[in-house]
Structure formats: C-alpha cells, structure tokens
Amino acid sequence: MSRIDELTRQTGEWLRGEGPMSEVVISSRIRLARNLKGYPFLSRADQSQQRKLYRELSECITASPIGKDIFIADFEELSELDRQVLVERHLISRQHAHGEGARGVAVSGSERQALMVNEEDHLRIQVLRSGLRLEALWEEIRDIDLSLEKQIEYAYDQRYGYLTACPTNVGTGLRVSVMLHLPALKLVKEIDRVFRAAHDMKLAVRGIYGEGTDAVGDFYQVSNQVTLGRTEEEIIDEFGKTIIPKMVEYELKVREAMARERPYQLDDKIWRAYGILKNARAMSSEEALFLLSHIRMGVAMGRFKHVDVQTINELLLQTQPAHLQKIHQEKLSGEQRSIKRAKLLRARLEKHQPRDN
Amino acid sequence: MELRCQRCQKARATVHLTECTGEEPRERHLCDACAEEEGLTLKQQSGFTSLLEKFVDQSMKVEELARLTCPQCGLSFAEFRNSGLLGCPNDYSVFEKLLVPLLERTHDGHTEHVGKKPGDSGPDARARAAIAQLRRDLDRAVEDEDYELAARLRDQIRVLSNVED
Ligand SMILES: [Zn+2]
Numbered sequence: 034m035s036r037i038d039e040l041t042r043q044t045g046e047w048l049r050g051e052g053p054m055s056e057v058v059i060s061s062r063i064r065l066a067r068n069l070k071g072y073p074f075l076s077r078a079d080q081s082q083q084r085k086l087y088r089e090l091s092e093c094i095t096a097s098p099i100g101k102d103i104f105i106a107d108f109e110e111l112s113e114l115d116r117q118v119l120v121e122r123h124l125i126s127r128q129h130a131h132g133e134g135a136r137g138v139a140v141s142g143s144e145r146q147a148l149m150v151n152e153e154d155h156l157r158i159q160v161l162r163s164g165l166r167l168e169a170l171w172e173e174i175r176d177i178d179l180s181l182e183k184q185i186e187y188a189y190d191q192r193y194g195y196l197t198a199c200p201t202n203v204g205t206g207l208r209v210s211v212m213l214h215l216p217a218l219k220l221v222k223e224i225d226r227v228f229r230a231a232h233d234m235k236l237a238v239r240g241i242y243g244e245g246t247d248a249v250g251d252f253y254q255v256s257n258q259v260t261l262g263r264t265e266e267e268i269i270d271e272f273g274k275t276i277i278p279k280m281v282e283y284e285l286k287v288r289e290a291m292a293r294e295r296p297y298q299l300d301d302k303i304w305r306a307y308g309i310l311k312n313a314r315a316m317s318s319e320e321a322l323f324l325l326s327h328i329r330m331g332v333a334m335g336r337f338k339h340v341d342v343q344t345i346n347e348l349l350l351q352t353q354p355a356h357l358q359k360i361h362q363e364k365l366s367g368e369q370r371s372i373k374r375a376k377l378l379r380a381r382l383e384k385h386q387p388r389d390n
Numbered sequence: 391m392e393l394r395c396q397r398c399q400k401a402r403a404t405v406h407l408t409e410c411t412g413e414e415p416r417e418r419h420l421c422d423a424c425a426e427e428e429g430l431t432l433k434q435q436s437g438f439t440s441l442l443e444k445f446v447d448q449s450m451k452v453e454e455l456a457r458l459t460c461p462q463c464g465l466s467f468a469e470f471r472n473s474g475l476l477g478c479p480n481d482y483s484v485f486e487k488l489l490v491p492l493l494e495r496t497h498d499g500h501t502e503h504v505g506k507k508p509g510d511s512g513p514d515a516r517a518r519a520a521i522a523q524l525r526r527d528l529d530r531a532v533e534d535e536d537y538e539l540a541a542r543l544r545d546q547i548r549v550l551s552n553v554e555d
C-alpha cells in the first residue's frame with residue numbers, strides 16, 4: 034500500500050475537530066514562502082535548474098530535524114488521482130497538483146507539516162492544526178524555517194525581506210489562514226457583512242478548497258493579504274486575538290439567537306439534512322458538504338447527538354471525488370461517484386441510529 | 391479593491407495617479423469630484439495597468455519601459471505585467487521604481503520589511519518594528535520642522551536600539 038493510500042485511511046490533521054474554538058474554527062494554517070538565492074524564480078527556471086532545486090530542497094528537508102518523520106511525494110511519479118487526494122487533504126494547492134516539471138511535497142506522518150517544493154515559489158512551508166492554534170503554529174514553523182536556513186541561503190533583501198515570485202507575498206512571505214464553519218451567519222444572511230468587514234481589514238475570504246472556489250457547505254478560509262511592513266507576530270496576534278475571536282463570537286451569538294427564537298426551524302434544518310443524507314440514492318459532493326455542514330452545526334450546538342464530529346469530519350473528506358475513488362480502488366464517472374457517495378453516507382450513518390428526539 | 395478618496399474620505403476613489411516629485415513615486419486616489427476640484431483633468435482610470443501608464447507618462451517614455459529587462463533572467467516588465475510573476479530575485483531592484491507603487495497598494499501602504507531576518511529566531515522582531523515606526527515618525531517630524539519632537543524620537547530610537555543589541 035502506498036503512502037497516499039495510507040493517508041486516505043486516516044482523518045487528516047485539519048479535520049480532527051479538536052482545539053480552541055473548534056465549534057466554529059475547523060483548522061489553522063501558517064505558510065512561509067521562500068526562494069533560494071542564486072536561482073531564478075520558477076517561471077524563469079529551466080528544467081535542469083528546476084530539477085536541481087528539487088533535489089537540493091528535498092535533501093535539506095530530509096536532513097533537517099523534521100526529516101525523520103517525513104515522506105516525500107515526487108509528483109513526476111505520482112498519479113493525478115493521488116495528487117488530487119493531497120489537494121482534498123489540504124496538503125497541497127490545486128495549482129501545485131497541476132504544475133509541471135520536477136516538484137513535490139514533503140508530508141509528515143501526522144499531516145501537520147507539508148512542505149511544497151517548486152510550487153509558485155521554490156519552497157512553501159506549511160503547518161496545520163485543528164482549532165485555533167496560531168501561536169503554537171508560529172513557533173513550530175519558525176523552528177522549521179530556522180533549521181532549513183542553516184543549510185541553505187534564501188533570497189533575502191534588507192529592504193524587501195524574503196523575496197517571492199509574486200510581489201503580493203514579499204516581506205515575511207507569511208500567510209495565516211483559518212478555516213471557519215459559519216452556517217448560522219449564512220442562514221440569517223449576515224455573512225456578507227462579515228465579508229465586507231474582512232475586505233476592509235485587507236483580508237481574503239475563500240471557499241474550502243482555496244483560491245477561486247466557492248464557499249460550499251458554509252466553510253470559509255480567512256487569510257491575510259498584507260505580508261510587508263508588519264512583523265509575523267503582529268499579523269498572527271491580530272488574527273488569533275482579534276479577527277478570528279470576533280468572527281467566532283458573531284457566529285455563536287447568531288446560533289444562540291436561532292436556538293432561542295426559532296428552535297423548530299433550526300431542528301428542522303438539521304433533521305432534514307440527516308434525513309436526506311440517510312436516504313438519498315445519489316448525491317453530489319457539494320450537496321454532501323452542504324448537508325453535513327448543517328449536521329455539524331447541530332452537533333456543535335448540542336442539539337443533535339447521534340453523530341459525532343469525528344464521523345462528520347471523516348465523511349467530509351471521504352465523500353470528496355478523489356477519496357471516494359481511492360476507497361473503491363477504481364476510477365469512477367461523475368454519476369457512479371454520486372451513487373457510491375450516497376451509499377457510503379447511508380452506510381456510515383446507519384451505524385448511528387438515533388433513539389430519541 | 392475599493393479605495394476611499396484621500397481628499398474627502400467619503401466617495402469611492404476613481405482617479406488614481408502617481409506623483410513623481412520626490413525620490414519615490416507617491417500614489418494618490420481621488421474621487422471624480424475632488425479630482426476636478428484639484429484641476430486634474432484626468433480621464434477615469436483604475437487598476438494597476440493605468441497606475442503604471444500614469445507613472446510611465448510622467449517619468450519614462452513607453453519605449454524605454456518596454457525595453458526595461460532584467461539582465462539576469464531576461465524578464466521584461468511587460469511580461470511581469472501579464473503574468474504577475476517576477477523572474478528572479480534581482481527583479482526587485484531592476485523594476486524597483488515600478489514595483490513600489492504596486493507594493494504600497496497591496497501591502498496597505500508599506501514598502502519595507504520589518505519582520506524576521508534569516509537566522510534570527512524572532513523575539514526581537516517586535517522591537518525592530520517599533521524602531522521602524524519611530525524612524526517614520528522621525529522623518530515626518532523633520533519634514534514638519536518639529537525639532538523638539540524629532541529630538542525626543544531620536545532618544546527613543548537610541549534606547550530601543552540598545553535594548554535590541
Ligand atoms: Zn473626494
């Protein structure tokens with residue numbers, strides 16, 4: 034069994050459903066964009082330079098303290114389906130899956146660290162945890178960065194900081210992103226207000242699978258856009274102590290208000306979602322996310338006790354197209370997938386029979 | 391990206407221009423009404439490209455800009471404009487004058503790195519950020535000929551710099 038096959042059998046760090054504010058915060062992620070001195074950026078690197086970069090960086094990662102626990106997936110040897118599995122697990126970007134030439138990702142066994150080699154920048158270090166845990170993540174990624182810095186020289190400039198292929202990442206090269214589950218704000222149509230506030234604070238809001246994806250199932254990724262002229266600690270502090278707690282508080286307030294003022298409508302939403310998931314004979318991944326989102330809200334609010342968060346999180350992953358095909362060990366058409374998906378959901382929810390309510 | 395008019399602080403800025411009076415180009419964003427009041431008979435412009443054209447009009451001929459190419463990686467500024475990606479670390483100095491307005495816009499007015507440097511573990515990064523801010527205040531105080539404030543700021547910078555060492 035390949036390492037990727039092994040991954041599909043576990044839940045993935047970002048879906049563990051633990052950590053501070055986990056009723057709303059799915060996961061926290063920090064990434065650092067780095068490039069090596071003495072090489073062009075990737076758009077101008079020829080094949081042999083790209084190969085050299087890949088080799089040099091994989092060796093450095095392997096030799097660093099995190100190297101013991103890491104496996105490196107070389108994309109030139111990986112099937113498209115396997116790369117798609119990595120995208121669905123949030124270990125690599127879509128852009129990276131569809132890139133060209135020597136490239137890959139180093140993933141730790143716990144899936145808490147994923148270092149993309151030769152994506153838009155030579156190196157993108159990422160660390161990931163469930164719940165809101167930005168300070169711990171910053172310490173972790175700083176240590177990884179430092180240990181790599183001992184072996185290689187980054188492209189760095191006194192004035193502009195860490196130099197990146199795109200000037201929108203220059204300076205710290207830091208991107209903090211937090212994935213939030215905001216079903217209540219969506220239901221009462223307050224979500225646009227959150228977006229506007231985020232926009233005013235120079236934050237980006239994206240869907241569950243990153244750039245250019247819709248916010249399916251009320252899952253949103255909030256991230257910083259300013260990377261220059263602020264310290265890493267300032268950016269992280271603002272996120273962890275102000276921005277995210279405020280959004281969480283807003284969502285929780287609306288959840289409470291709904292439970293107080295419209296409990297029947299709320300329970301109806303949750304139970305209808307459960308009813309469809311348990312009975313449907315064909316289902317798209319979007320619909321599955323949408324319905325699982327409502328159940329997740331019910332569980333987080335303590336109104337629905339027959340499924341645990343862990344199960345919902347597993348289903349969020351396993352109903353994704355590439356995971357579904359991995360589980361069935363075959364390539365499936367869109368129609369076949371929606372039939373298998375419905376079947377999987379029915380089977381998993383069957384084990385959790387509600388007794389009361 | 392929505393910008394407020396810098397003059398009235400109310401309407402949406404629709405006129406964007408770069409003034410090249412000093413060393414560094416300075417961006418200005420105004421609404422239609424304010425632009426007219428200031429006697430700026432500009433046609434409506436927005437976005438990075440027009441910002442660039444404005445800059446080009448004022449400081450360089452178009453042909454000169456088209457020829458501006460990095461000697462190390464061969465990237466031309468026109469190519470960067472199309473892809474949004476630079477070709478090598480050297481491009482930050484080759485295209486510096488053209489990049490600064492873009493950096494200001496994407497990084498909330500900032501053009502200087504204050505975060506961690508290679509090899510440092512970060513605890514004093516905050517102190518460096520504070521010093522950078524004080525230096526900016528100092529520049530402004532000197533500009534405003536407020537020498538009393540400037541002297542106070544210099545003392546603060548000295549104290550902080552010593553702590554850092
Ligand atoms: Zn105005």
Ligand SMILES: [Zn+2]
Pocket residue numbers: 460461462463464465477478479480481
């Ligand atoms: Zn270059």
